[in-house]
Amino acid sequence: DQQVKQNSPSLSVQEGRISILNCDYTNSMFDYFLWYKKYPAEGPTFLISISSIKDKNEDGRFTVFLNKSAKHLSLHIVPSQPGDSAVYFCAASATGANNLFFGTGTRLTVIP
Amino acid sequence: DAGVIQSPRHEVTEMGQEVTLRCKPISGHNSLFWYRQTMMRGLELLIYFNNNVPIDDSGMPEDRFSAKMPNASFSTLKIQPSGPRDSAVYFCASSIRAASETQYFGPGTRLLVL
Numbered sequence: 001d002q003q004v005k006q007n008s009p010s011l012s013v014q015e016g017r018i019s020i021l022n023c024d025y026t027n028s029m030f031d032y033f034l035w036y037k038k039y040p041a042e043g044p045t046f047l048i049s050i051s052s053i054k055d056k057n058e059d060g061r062f063t064v065f066l067n068k069s070a071k072h073l074s075l076h077i078v079p080s081q082p083g084d085s086a087v088y089f090c091a092a093s094a095t096g097a098n099n100l101f102f103g104t105g106t107r108l109t110v111i112p
Numbered sequence: 113d114a115g116v117i118q119s120p121r122h123e124v125t126e127m128g129q130e131v132t133l134r135c136k137p138i139s140g141h142n143s144l145f146w147y148r149q150t151m152m153r154g155l156e157l158l159i160y161f162n163n164n165v166p167i168d169d170s171g172m173p174e175d176r177f178s179a180k181m182p183n184a185s186f187s188t189l190k191i192q193p194s195g196p197r198d199s200a201v202y203f204c205a206s207s208i209r210a211a212s213e214t215q216y217f218g219p220g221t222r223l224l225v226l
Contacts, residue, residue: 032212043116043203043217044155089155093212098168100215102155 003027004092006103014111019077021106023090026071030092034100035064035075038087047088048075080110114138116218118204124224130192133221136185137206145215146179146189147203155203160211161187167211194225 005024013019021035031052036044050057050064050073057064063076077084090103117136125131137144146158159169161181169179176194181187191198201222205215 034214036217041219041222043205043219046214046216049214095212096210098160098211099157100211104154 002104003030004090004101004103006088006090006106008106009104010107010109012109012111013080015082016079019075019080019084019108019110021075021077021088021090021108023073023075023103024071025073025092025101027092027094027101028071029094029097030101031095032093033064033066033073034091034093035062036089036091036102037084038089038105044089077108080108082110082112084108085110116204116206116216118202118218118221120221121219122222122224124226125194126226127195128193129225130190131194131198131223131225133189133202133204133223135187135189135204135218137187137204138216139185141206141208141216142184143207143209143211143213143215144181144187145205145207145211146187147205147217149201149203149220158189158202162210191223194223196225199224 034049035047037047038044066073087105089105091100093100119134144161149155158171159179164181179189201220203220205217207213207215
């Protein structure tokens, strides 16, 4: 049972435009959400996170939005750069849990 | 900080052989995790240690898999005997305190069992 879902396996965006990656979750106990970026032959790299007490967290070109009522979060990258091309994983956890639950990833391609 | 260190980076072995994967977590991190990534199942948690003690091993697929953490700076994941279905990328990750916090991943070991 996939508790964190990324329904778009891939996304292509023109350089300079906005990339929006989406993630849905089913467990209302989740209170901490993360995005990881993964390049080929490397491990996932932590990118940005958000606690459930917030609805937005911004770090440079990256912004994560959380809509608790819809159980939905999104990652916005503005402006997108070719170096952002990677697989992006959404993850979620609940306080005290023994696990981060990961989505299956979205492959972002930024076209120069 | 060197980050999470894993060895070997690549391993090719024959079915039936023993495979040992190694991990050194980030210094000062109290939690360590072993994950397996496959095309079919994505990223799966195999086992989680906290303060060197296994807390949750429900993700370990079968008795052929075992993991140890003899001290705070070293862990192993062993597969004995290995089989073609075990071919995957195995990641080790660590976090400061708990599983529900930000986890930092190593580069992974790409295992191919022929």
